[in-house]
Structures are given as structure tokens and as C-alpha cells.
Amino acid sequence: MTAARWGEVKAVLAAVLDSDPGERERALDQLCHSDADLRREVESLLAMENRAGAVLESAAAPGVRFRSELTAAPPESVGPYRIVKEIGRGGMGAVYLAERDDGEYRKQVAIKLISMGRFDPGLQKRFRRERQILARFEHPGIARLIDGGATAQGQPYFVMEYVEGQPLIEFCESRRLPIAERIDLFLEVCGAVAHAHQRLIVHRDLKPSNILVRADGRPKLLDFGLARMLESGEGADENLTQAGFPVLTPAYASPEQMRGEPFTVSSDVYSLGVILFELLSGRRPYDVSGASVLEMARMVCEREPQPLSEAASDPALNRKLRGDLESIVAKALEKDPRRRYASVGDLTADLRRYLAGLPIQARHAGALYRALKFVNRHRLAVSATALAAALILGVAGVALYEAQRSERRFEEVRSLAHTVMFDLHDAIEPLPGSTKARALLVRSALDYLERLSRESAGDARLSWEVALGYRRIGTVQGYGPEANLGNTQAALESFRKSAAILDRLVARDPANRALRHDDIGVLSQLSTAYAASGDTDSAARAAQRAVALAEDGFRTHADDQATFDLAVARSGLADLSTNQGRYAEAIPIREQARDLFQKLSDAQPQNLERTRSAAVAHKRLAALYGVTGRFADASREYRQAQVLDEARSAANGSDLRAKMDLSFDYSDLGWVSSRLKDEPGALAWHQKALALRQEAARADPSNQRAADSIASSIGRISAVYFRMGDLDRALAYAEQALALWKARAERPGTGFNVLTEVADAHSDLGEIYSARHACARSAAEYEQARSIYSGLRERGVLPRSQYSKIDQLAADARACLNRSPK
């Protein structure tokens, strides 16, 4: 095509594009005359219009919209509300007009559907809490919050009173309101904000678009309390936001908000100052449009705002704004909250003075002092931990995000996600209150990994990492004794996903031992999670699968790792049977596990951890023998454990854990000796146990476990003396045990277990007195025990299986009296 020809084509094309769709055919006829080539050319270009859609729209390119939610079509309904139409859109999400049909009447509401973040499990809870607060205050100038929740997709929403009106600035501009009337309107806004402040509710996101003026001229504030709800987490997590970013509108946010510092009512005063500035001059104190957030922050935090009068372009207006109004606005916009108006009330008081022609306070000192005190009173405490966690989260998020958008995204995102999920996670794990941050970290890293994984369906290495990511998040969501979010159902789901991926990978690459090791580990966690949820069948299936995998591995390559994996997998399976009371089933599995642990220990006798594992394996088997009445077998296993633990203790004399372990061996040997009718032997074992425990308690007086076990040993010694017929000694030891347990119960943090120990000690004494025919004392002790147990039942902490104990103790109390001659 020549330039001249294109000129022709272009002219016709432009004309046709300009004409109405119905007229195009005619326009083509007219413009092309008989030039069929020209017409074909234009038509083929016009055809592109339909095919192109939004492609090559200047607004859509070359920037990319990353999140589709923002442009998604509105839902048909949200909760019980039917969406009528979209009425607004902002940083947080979209606002819809909606109706609720209650048959009787139709109620119109505004629904704000939040799309700024994702994954905020705490929001519902915060919403319920905040709603109670928000429901308590009603003010004609504040739009009521009616309801809220999350959609089926987990998107949070808020239902608010529907307000028909014009945004504040537009309202004033369209009516060309004079300054005095603008101030009157502003004072009404301030009244509503002050009302909320008196109830300790801050807005945090005040801006003209959040203030609608109705046709009757009354302003109404929207979104009160929403920012706080969206922003703040639970307790220590205050300030840690769902996406790691605070809710704010840069043009109206105070310097302290920009810096991420604690929010005070003074920050609302600042935002009101910006609004007043704009209301009076038509401009904002800083021109932040088109600036990056960093730039905006710098402007707001460092640069002095231009004086109000200078912002007014009109000389007449400029004159009016100079002087008092300028001082008032400047005082509201002070960078240091302590130099600002201390409250909205102070700001309005000064404006009223101005309107009345009285001298204003803004020009006088003294307010500083009051402001200082006020701010100190209201400053919210934020733990350094939560801030640190939020910071890490933010940095990690940005790093991931940048990496993903970059050229080297694949390897980069992967290694970053790995760093975030493992290194960062581990780094903040010891911080108190970091659980939520950890969950967010892992979740966000996992999101990236999942996306990569979808894009590279065949990459086993990546799938593996995704699986480990699920395992991580499952552990944070709710597994084991480490701090977690307590969401065991979510944890179960995560472990299941992890195991499913690993199972698939293992099937594809059965020779990969590291992969197998991970799969076994996840299956064990999955089994535990199932068992905790009460689904014992699934728990057993997962445990069996772990054992089967471990057996495969052990058969093909019986190195230490494979041996250990198999031993652990078998222990897990045995635990399941044991917990369901199927002891006979558990015994052979435990025997196999014991052999494996013993083998590992024999291979490396100097490895004390292995020695300990072997000792534990012996003891757990011994306990199973014990409950099934095989006392001689139990005794043999306990002896094995004793030998191993004595070796540990000898190897390291200061190893208190080894000493405590050994004391339990002795104590268990005492128990089994009694069962084998060897009471003198039992006594000797219990005394050995007691001596060790006393030694451990002396070495570490804060060791509660050692202290408790001393009381327990003394109780057992008392019982042995009782069975040996030495009632004096039995009584002396029993009283000592009771005294120890009672002292223990006095300490803070006493649980249910300690109280039952006290009760049982009373019951032991009752038994001894009964044997001595001291029936009144016996009955008194039994009664003490009974009242503790019945008290526990009333408090609802006593397991149902122990209810019968209460009646039994009452019967025991009577038994002596019935038996003894009057």
C-alpha cells in the first residue's frame, strides 16, 4: 500500500467509524462509490473492530491489570441481598445498591464488596466485635452499618444504610456555596466525627467522597469503622493487615498514617484539615496525583503544605482565606500530632470562634500541652513484634511480586518463595504473636508456587515444593504442640493436598528416597490430623500408607533414614490402635518399631538421641504389655530402657532430661514390680526414682515437671507401704503427698490434673484411715475428695467417664462406718 492510498482508506474508515452503526452501510456506499478495492480494504479494517475488543486500547496497554476481581461483573446477590446496580468503585472494592425482599417491604441498602485483599480469616470475628460497637452509636450524620460477612468466595462485604447524595466537594461546588456555608456544613461533619470519637471509634479514612450531602443539605459520613476492621488484626497483631498494607487514601492520610505509626483520633483531625483545605480553596495541600506512594509519603511527611490562601487562585478568595482560616487549617495539618488540634471539638470550637469573630486558639500556645496529654492518653499500643512481622511480610510480598513480574520470574519466584516459606518463616517463628504473620507468609509464598506449578505442569521439583508448602501451612494452621492458628480442619485439608501431590510424585519416581521421606512424614501428620478430627478410619488408612511406603523404601535401601522412617511410621500406626484401645493389635507393630529403633541405636551407640529413641520404644512397648497383663514382658522392656537411660545419664551427668527419663524408668519398674507381687522391689525402685527427681528439682527449682513427679513418687511409696501393711509409713507419705499437691494447687496456672491429684491424695488418706479404723477421719478425707470431683463436674471439666468416681467416693466414705462395730 502506498502512503497516498492509505490516506484515502484512512479518510473513509474514519468517516465510517464516526457514523452511527446503522448508517455504516450507507456511508460505505456513498464514500467508496464504485471503488470495490477501497471498500474491501475499509471493510476488512472495520472487521477488526469486532474482533479486537479491548486489545490495543490506550487505557489497557501496555500496563497490565493484575487482579481480575476489580473488573469482574457484579455478583447477582450478596448474602440475603439482591444487587441492583453498581454505584461506586474505590480502592477497597466496589459499592452496590442492593435490596432485601422481606415480602412485606423492600429495603434499599448499599453493599461494599471488598476486593483489596484475600485470606483474612480474622475479619469475620473482628466484624462481629466491631459491629457491636458500631451498632451502639447512632448519629444522623453517620450512615449506619447494618450487616456484613463474607461471600461464598470468601470476599468480605459490608451492608450499610443507603445514602442518596452528592460528595461533599461536588455539592459545594455545584451550588457555589459561600465560605460561611461551607464551614457550617463542615461543622456538621465534625459533629458526627466528634460523636464517634467520644465513643472511641475512629474513622481512619475520612475523605470528601466518604461524605455525602443529601438533597436536604445534611451531610452523612460513610464507612465509619470499616478501615479499622479491615486493617487491624487480633490482639498483638494490631496493625498487621491482611495484605500487609494499611487502608488509607494517600491524599488525606496523616504523616503518622503514612509512616505506619499508631493511629490516634488526631489523625482524623488531620484528614478533616485536608478536607477543610479542599473545601475552602478547591485544592489539596499537596498535589499527590500521579506520584508514587513513596513520593506521596515523602511529601506528606516532609514538605510543608502550601498556605491555604496561596492555594486559592482567585484573588478575592485568597484575601478571605488569609488570616484566621489559614491558621486554623494549618494547625489541623501540623505534621506532629501534638501540635495539631487535640480533638475535633477543639477544631470546631476555633471555627465557631472565627464565625463569631472571636479570637481563635490556633494562634496561641498552650494547646500544645493539652494535645500532648491527649495523644499520650489515646495512643494505641502496638507490639514491636507485630510491626516487625508486618514489615517482613510487606517486604516479602513486594519481593515476590517484583520477581514474578520480572524476566527471570521462574527461578526467581521459586527461590524467593522458598526463602519466604522456609527461611523467613523460621526466622519469625520464635517471635510471640507471629502465628498469623507466619500463616500469611506461607500462604502468599504458596500462592506463587501454585501459580508457577500450574504453568509448568510437568515440573516435579516444583510440585514437590508446593507439596512442602502445603505441609508448612498445615502445620501453622493447626498441628502439634507448636503455636498455631488452631484451625485443624484447614490443616487437615492442607496435609491432604500435600500428601496427594507427594503420592503422585513418588509413583512417578519411586527411586527418589528424599521424596519418599517427605511423603511418609506428611502422611504421618495427615494421620494425626485425621485422628484429631475423629475420623479414625482415614487416620488408619494414612498411617498404613505411610508404613507401606516406608517398607518399600526399607526393602530397597535399608539405610539409617529408611530405618528411621519405617520405625516412626510403625510407631504412628501403633499409636492409632493404642488410642482406640486395640492393644493386642498394637503390640506386634510396636515390637517391630522397637527392633528398628534398637538397631539404629546399636549402629551408633554414642548417638544419645538414638539411645533415647530406643529407650522410649522399649517403654512404649512395655506399657502395652502392662495394660494387657503381660507384666514379666513389661518388666523386661523397662529394664532395657533403664539400661539405655542409665548409659545416657552416665555419658552426661548434667543431662537433666536423661535423669528425668531414668526416674520414669524406675517408677515404671516400681509399678510393674507391684504387679508381680514384689513390693519390696517396688519400694526400692520408687525410692530410686524419688532420689533422682529430688536431684533434678534441686538442680532446676523452676522445673515444674520435676516438682510434680516428686509428689507423685511420694504417693506411690505411700501406696507400696500400704500394701505391705506398714500403715504408719503409708500415712506419713500420703500426708506428705497431699501437702505437696495442695501447695501445687495454690500456684497460678493450676489445671484440672492437679486438682484431681489433690482429690486422689485425700482419697488415699481416706483409705489408710479406714484401714486403721479411724472412720470419722476416713469419711472426712473421702468427702474432701468427693467434693473436689463434684466441683469439677459442676464446672464441666470432669470427663464423663469419671462421673462414677463421685458416687464411689461417697460409698467409700460410708464403708468404714458400716464395717466398724459401733
Add this chain to the structure above:
Amino acid sequence: MLPQEFTQLLNNWRNGDKTALDQMTPILYEELRRIARHFLAGERPDHTLQPTALVHEAYMRLVDQHSVDWKNRAHFLGVAASMMRRILINHARSQQAAKREGYTHAIALEDAFGVFTDPQIDLVELNTALQELTELDPQQGRVVELRYFGGLTIEETAEAMGISPATVKREWGTARLWLLRQMEGPVQ
């Protein structure tokens, strides 16, 4: 470089000094890159990052606010749009190369600009088509460059080129269809 110096370069360029553009290019390029980084560091992930915002901010930083008039700004935007085009095309090319050769070397400039890719558009292809259009119709090619790569509005484009907004609108509308057809081939 001080804003005054940059403003001087801009004025020189406006007055016909072609070497001024070469001096401005690396400065602007670096500035855009820096700003893009800041955008990424400060924004939420759902933020739509448009070149317009970058370009305007670069202008704020580089050009002496006290001495410039509207014309200067329009010219600056024009320079920035060419720059954006260069950056984006470089990025697209290196991405393709990286795909071919494996991810062997990092591309230093693109780490901040990876965001500017519309998945529906092959920028290298678009660039070729735009070069062809520019041969046919230099004014129209420039309109596309300013609108698409610089993210300039109709008014800004008109201002930068010294033509009427109506003309910009017409040029843009027809160019868009021509480019699309050139890239996709005619309708079967």
C-alpha cells in the same frame, strides 16, 4: 543532574538541538526505571501500573517546576513516550531471546519493567507493524507511540504534536484497526 539542567536540555531539544535528546535519554531512562521500582515497592498487587503515571512523575522530578510552560511538558511527554517504547520493545525482545536461549543472563533493565506486558499483544510484532505504519504515515505512527507507549491522553498527545484533539482521535482510531489487521492478518 539538576532539574534546571534537564530543563535546559529539553529547551535545546525543542529548539532543534538533536544531541540534547541523546543526553536526556539515559537520564530519563534511569529515572523511569527508578520510579517504576518505587511504584512496585509501594503499591498493592492489584494496582494497575500505567506508564502515564511514571512519565508524569519523571517529569515532576526532572524538570524545573518554576521555569517550564505547558509546551515544555508536552515535549517532555513526547520524549518519555519514545523512551517507554524503547524500554518495552527491548524488554519484549530480551524475553523472547531468554525463552530461546534459556534464562542464562539477567536483564538488568527489565527487572522493574516486566509489568508492562499485555498478554494479548506481542510487542515485537506490534513494533514491526508500527514501523510499517510510520513509513506510510509518520504523523499517525507518532500518535500511536504517544498514546500507546506513553499512555498520553488525547489532549496531551494533541498538545505534544501540535495538532487538534479531533485529529489525534481519528488517527488513533484508524491506526488501531490497521495495526490489528497487520498483526493478525486479514479476516478469512
